[in-house]
Amino acid sequence: MIALSLHHVSRTFAQNPRPAVDDLSLDLPAGQILALVGPSGCGKTTTLRLIAGLECPDRGKIFINGRLMASSLVFVPPERRGVGMVFQDHALFPHLTVFDNVAFGLRGKPRTQVRQTVHAMLEMVGLQALAGRYPHALSGGERQRVALARALAPRPVLVLMDEPFSSLDADMRLEMREQVRGILKEMGATVVFVTHDQEEALFMGDRLAVFREGRMEQLGTPEEIFHASTSRFVAEFMGDSDFLPGSVVHEGIHTPLGVIAQPLSLPAGTPVEIALRADDVDFVPDGQNGNAVIVERFFRGAFHVYRLRLESGEVLHAFKEHTLVLPAGMRVRARISAEHPLIVFPKRA
Ligand SMILES: Nc1ncnc2c1ncn2[C@@H]1O[C@H](COP(=O)(O)OP(=O)(O)OP(=O)(O)O)[C@@H](O)[C@H]1O
Secondary structure (H helix, E strand, O other): EEEEEEEEEEEEOOOOOOOOOEEEEEEEEEOOOEEEEOOOOOOHHHHHHHHHHOOOOOOEEEOOOOOOEOOOOOEEEHOOOEEEEOOOOOOOOOOOOOHHHHHHHHOOOHHHHHHHHHHHHHHHOOOOOHHOOHHOOHHHHHHHHHHHHHHOOOOEEEEEEOOOOOOOHHHHHHHHHHHHHHHHHHHHOOEEEEOHHHHHHHOOOOOEEEEEEEEEEEEOHHHHEEEHOOOOOHHHHHOOOOEEEEEEEEEEEOOOOEOOOOOOOOOOOOOEEEEHHHHHEEEEEEEOOOOOOEEEEEEEOOEEEEEEEOOOOOOOEEEEEOOOOOOOOOEEEEEOOOOOOEEEEOOOO
16 A cells, blocks of 8 residues: 655745755655655755645645645645654653653543553653653653654654654664664554665665655665666765776776676767776785775774775775775775676766
């Protein structure tokens, strides 16, 4: 079943002639987590606000569980859309305990049902012991879990999350990602999750929608987005890619690192660019016949990233195990070590 459907939705703000959201269409099946990702100002939050009913589209239609929520004739207010929201700042009620914060969305339900539901939610997020505490006496991660329990308690059709972990420190953010994803999956929740962080989107999303300037540039599974980017923008934004120039030859692609045997349906001689990530490139020290020089080494804990300058002038990055420490200035022989098809784009004019 499709839980959320957007049909050609657009929204332009008065002060800004460029649409914040431009002709957006997508379907989200029930039980899936969709991560909206893209650089600052690309329209992620506006999309979420349109779905929530905090903004009205200029054009297009929004359906939740098959019900028309917004169009040129219809506008269902946020409180009647059946959505739960979790924002960056948690927005808990400071004068209410954890229990009462979670119970907030269950007003009007019988007392015993409220108690049972709140306890079940607090158990799920691991906070039963803190039911009587006030928000100021919680850690950032605990507050975030209360906010999640509060959003999930009324069993919303759709959960909307806007940068929910961005106010947490790096360690806590990683921990919360895993916990929250587990909870959402356990609940079978349908979720739209906004983040500007590529890694977070790849981790959280069953599917990703990559945004650029109000438009959806690509929609796909994390693997599709990462390994089969359909545009240079997506390859660049999602994966710190370098771009190696080449040209199409009969056997594959001719590059400064030799011929890559990857057939392309482009005429021989076509100039192309190959997206390469640090795990696609390998090198060995080679003072005699090297084709590159180490420019810099970056320590990343379990591994190093080396920046290499090829004889032809291009810069590529390559991973190496942390036990191998090689100095800047060393001549090396670099090669493409990827064992998967590479992403290739016709070269931009
Ligand atoms: N209320 C508003 N009035 C005028 N312009 C707005 C309004 N809200 C958003 N915009 C503009 O619409 C565009 C999209 O903004 P939006 O907040 O949706 O982007 P975003 O992808 O969520 O960015 P960020 O990651 O920085 O939060 C931006 O150019 C922004 O300046």
